[in-house]
Amino acid sequence: MDHETREFEPRRSGSFGQASSASSSLRRHSSNLSFAIHHQVEDDNECESVSEAGDIGDRALYTHRYSESGRHSLSFDNVTETGVVAPIQEDTASPVSPSTSQIIFSLSTDAIHPSEEKKKEHEKEAPGLWKYILCLLTLAIFGILGVLTRYGLEKLFGQEVVGATSDQNYMYPDLPSNMVGSFLMGWFGVVFKDDITKVSDALAIGLTTGFLGSLTTFSGWNQKMVDLSREGRWVFAFLGILIGLLLAASSIVFGIHTAKGFKWILRRLNTSSNGVVSRCINIRNLHERYWLLTCMVMMLLILGVLLGVFGSLAKSKFENDSTEARLFLACIVGPLGVWIRWFLARYNGRGRSLKWIPFGTLTANILAACAMAALATLKKAVDTKTFDTVATALQFGLLGCLSTVSTFIAEFHKMMQSEHPWMAYAYAMITFGISFVLGTLIYSVPSWAKGYH
Template sequence: LLLSRFAYPNNLGTISSQHRRSSILFLRRNRSVIMESGERKIEGGGSQHHEPNTQHELQPQPPSAPTSSNNNNSSRHKPSDRHETRKDDNPTTTTTTTDKDCCGAMQDVSWNDVFYIAAFGILGAVARVYIGRIFGGDCEQSEEGAGDFWQASRICITANGLTDRRGGALFLDLPANVVGSFCMGLLSASAAHPIPWLRKDHHLQRQTSWHKGLTTGFCGCLTTFASWNTQMVVMLDGTYAENGSQILSALLGYTLGLFTAVAAFLWGRVVARMWQNKKESNNHRPGLHTPTFDNEDEEDDEEQPSEKKSKVMTDAEMSSAMDQITSASPADARENQTPVLIVEASDDPSVAMESMGDQSTFLHSMGGNILWFTTVMCVVVLFLLFAYGDVNGHYYFYRRMWMTCLFTPVGAVLRSQLKQWLPSTHSVQWGTFTANILGAMVSILLEVVLARYLPADQVDSWLGTFLWALKVGFAGSLSTVSTFVKELV
């Protein structure tokens, strides 16, 4: 166990011949004590740590002790017996410890979830606004109204339903909803392999808060139900639309919005599974497969179905290994840097992988810090660019954008919390449903205020900018299409 941390990966360190020789001698002399200590830990369920008494337990065992120990090992190493012992001996302690650990982990992760959902929500809302501008938003405005550091887009595929341009069924947020639903399907195809373009054992696969930021934050804010529904209601009413009431276009807009989002989500899952299958096939090619303890156990089960091979080195194997190490010169020891792995016999793979916990925790912590710093820098730089465009460029669009960045996290986090607070059934996910209804109500209310009570010359004022940012940032991020489609499919 002391040397197993050097077994994988090989580039983390080597062991000198003196350390190998002393460790093997120690394990050889006290093998029975180590086995009995490990068994007592298993029986205790991990709730109490046993500290051996060096004056009593490290004494040489009588000849009859190994026999009784081996007899006990044959029965205690069964997975079902050990599980029943842990469950019956001290169920209260095990449950309390587990609940305490789980609650603490959930409390720690919840703050990370809030941060990543808010940060990626800002990125998703900004992407939604720009995608809407590229595919038709700029066509509804004059060159001055669509002013930016780049030239206004004239693709003109979508329409807002208010001007004399036809095509309101292809609403402004349709492309963003399609892209966001595709990304949601791509990132939610497998819980064990959430990022399909990375290896399954990549440390980013274990960043659960980062995954929630990508799905709930980015994809959830990239898609919006509130803005989509608001445009359809405005087209149905027709009071402030130059073309009047457009009932057929609005109904077609509802249909297209739903079916395109579902199709994009399913296509994202197909692409993710193709990606995952490609990664798995590459990992199983000859020369690229990394041996694991599970594979070794499967091979042992095929060879001896009735019993498993012991992972503890016998006396002859220890003597042979010690003779080879002793006879090796220091130069040979430096050249031969193959690590030695001594693993205690156990049916639980976590015991064999216990020594890799420190390394995995270190990589997980470092990866989390890098992700946190990168996310913060992206959001801060984006906000500063919008502020610079507002102050120096005098573009009111940038004023809208940095205000949108302020309201977006509130809507995104509130949506994620509603999903946790409200119970869900097999037929209705009340959290997402409530968030979409609230977002749609706030959005249509703000649209009425902007259209009826705000003069046209004050649309670009601070009040008009505030209301627009509240509608696009808060209401647009409070509602979502990608999560709704995920729960629907």
């Protein structure tokens, strides 16, 4: 009996040792898996963040982007039954640690897929019709201001005054406006954006998406490079793309640094914007409905006056085929381009496998570049003063506002600051490559074939 007991003890001990070894193996495997999942989630969050750096469209109106963002700060070291994350702890009393499947499936599904109650709460926080209309009106007004400012900068730095830019050079006419817009994006789209948003979502959207997005234009930039390549000036076209990108990227960095310096001066002078922001928020929240209604009526009146004035001026100048007629028509059609770009911006960060690509901004820029090239081809084919006036107004107003450099540069800068700076270069190459190739096919090839001058 003792002999049997002595023979059995080693076998039992060996069995326990195997169980302990299996337990350690499972713990190591689950730890490695949880680290991989955690790293994957952080990488997805970063990709989504850089894609949403410039604009997210009407999604910005939501106070809590609960179901939209899909972004959760979770640690996958261990998950309790309630979905609360806790580090893995070894249980000395039990030789077997939780299995991999237990760790994965113990994650609360509500953390990944919001429950119906959460969705209903999110819908209650969604902006009402008044707030949405206010944003559309604000975008239209600031978009018109962006068109006027872009026109002024083009004339100021053009051959008539300063003489720094030209249609026949890589210093293209829209370069000053792209640089100024990128610089101001560093101020109002990066450093002071949160402060402006606290005061008014419509104001923040109007300044960044409306004014700065319309002040800068990608389609005009791309078309000038296509023009140069059509004339055989391929070196100038390459330099125009490269220098334009470098100057715009440097402008937003300079804007961010100067804005931070200004904010530091305000703190040193004890005149922080927090007090002003708090007072504005209190006034707005006191009677929010009246605040929205008043702002909406004011913006509607301003937009009506602007469209009426520009419409009358365009009608009076149209017969003379003057530059002013093109400008006034561009101001009338400009808001439509802003609205389309704002709608497309909702798809930034929404890609499944390529979340780091801002598909909304990319689509807007490529679409505007193709339409710009198509109108340029039609202008040469039709060759009438009336069509030239209307097409030029659509190019400068509608397509100039549909495309943007300020948002593109904000996304490019965010990618450069991320852990994967290669995304910035890939994004720029995709944007310029597709736009330039399609522009060449739509504009240059027919011009070469038909012999247009």
